[in-house]
Amino acid sequence: MSNTPGIAITGASGRMGQMLIGQVFANDRVRLVGAVERTGHPWVGQDVGVAMGGAALGVIVTDDAHAAIAPAQAVIDFTAPEATLGFAAIAAQAGTVHVIGTTGMTDAQIAQLEPASHQAVIVRAGNMSLGVNLLTQLTKRVAAALDEDFDIEIIEAHHNQKVDAPSGTALMLGEAAAEGRGVALADVSDRGRDGITGARKRGDIGFTAIRGGDIVGEHDVLFAAAGERITLRHVASDRAVFARGAIKAALWGQGKTPGQYDMLDVLGLND
Numbered sequence: 001m002s003n004t005p006g007i008a009i010t011g012a013s014g015r016m017g018q019m020l021i022g023q024v025f026a027n028d029r030v031r032l033v034g035a036v037e038r039t040g041h042p043w044v045g046q047d048v049g050v051a052m053g054g055a056a057l058g059v060i061v062t063d064d065a066h067a068a069i070a071p072a073q074a075v076i077d078f079t080a081p082e083a084t085l086g087f088a089a090i091a092a093q094a095g096t097v098h099v100i101g102t103t104g105m106t107d108a109q110i111a112q113l114e115p116a117s118h119q120a121v122i123v124r125a126g127n128m129s130l131g132v133n134l135l136t137q138l139t140k141r142v143a144a145a146l147d148e149d150f151d152i153e154i155i156e157a158h159h160n161q162k163v164d165a166p167s168g169t170a171l172m173l174g175e176a177a178a179e180g181r182g183v184a185l186a187d188v189s190d191r192g193r194d195g196i197t198g199a200r201k202r203g204d205i206g207f208t209a210i211r212g213g214d215i216v217g218e219h220d221v222l223f224a225a226a227g228e229r230i231t232l233r234h235v236a237s238d239r240a241v242f243a244r245g246a247i248k249a250a251l252w253g254q255g256k257t258p259g260q261y262d263m264l265d266v267l268g269l270n271d
């Protein structure tokens with residue numbers, strides 16, 4: 001039996017699913033052992049490489065998540081909130097590391113991950129790239145250094161198929177800014193301005209979401225005061241940065257104590 005961790009990918013046909021399959025296959029520190037799609041999806045029963053339009057990879061796409069996850073040491077999951085909760089239960093039962101990239105989860109859904117995290121390692125982050133995770137730390141520092149004379153606005157831009165807003169990354173950056181200021185994001189968050197909104201409230205953290213074309217993911221954290229502005233910016237131009245982060249998380253999670261972790265833990269960026 002190989003010592004190289006086996007990886008199962010959920011949402012195999014998705015933008016991130018396909019990117020992950022390519023990146024896992026190209027990485028000799030991991031091996032692809034499973035690819036999951038929904039019942040009735042045209043890829044089910046096909047070799048995943050062939051379904052993606054290339055050469056056979058020797059892994060057949062299945063709609064049986066239990067069967068795909070059981071032989072895996074990690075499942076990498078970039079799907080949708082309800083699906084992720086189902087995969088968490090299966091990964092917990094199998095004791096498999098669950099790397100969650102899915103965004104748009106409500107607080108109640110995030111709380112539902114708790115029982116699974118007693119049985120398996122969960123690494124969850126709204127953005128798996130090194131750059132964004134570093135940016136959260138920079139945001140926290142700048143927010144701590146500046147007072148409320150600086151209005152904080154988070155502006156994100158994504159492709160026209162994205163279904164959730166603000167993005168998971170924008171929320172991570174908002175949390176970081178709020179932490180830097182020593183406040184709870186829920187108390188200062190200003191989302192979805194429209195109509196006669198009144199003047200901006202001092203201390204609020206504002207969010208704006210742009211959707212268009214094939215934008216992979218762009219995030220600005222703006223600190224705007226009278227007479228000067230600072231912008232911290234991250235631009236993702238290739239989804240490979242998210243997939244490589246997720247693989248790093250899958251490897252990092254091997255042998256760790258069950259619990260909930262994030263990419264700051266994986267990347268050693270916690271201060």
Ligand SMILES: NC(=O)C1=CN([C@@H]2O[C@H](COP(=O)(O)OP(=O)(O)OC[C@H]3O[C@@H](n4cnc5c(N)ncnc54)[C@H](OP(=O)(O)O)[C@@H]3O)[C@@H](O)[C@H]2O)C=CC1
Pocket residue numbers: 010011012013014015016017037038041078079080082083100101102103104125126127128129168242
């Ligand atoms: N954390 C990070 O670094 C990143 C996170 N993301 C997040 O990852 C998620 C996926 O993004 P993306 O790949 O662009 O989206 P896609 O819509 O391209 O892919 C989603 C995949 O999940 C599957 N899926 C959705 N719902 C279910 C369900 N209920 N049961 C089983 N499978 C399901 C879809 O299958 P079907 O086609 O049949 O619906 C599809 O294969 C999003 O939440 C996105 O925000 C994206 C990039 C980076």
Ligand SMILES: O=C(O)C1=N[C@H](C(=O)O)C[C@H](O)C1
Pocket residue numbers: 103126127158159162166167168169170216217218
């Ligand atoms: O849906 C996407 O595409 C992305 N989602 C993540 C998010 O919600 O922040 C990460 C990245 O920006 C791409």
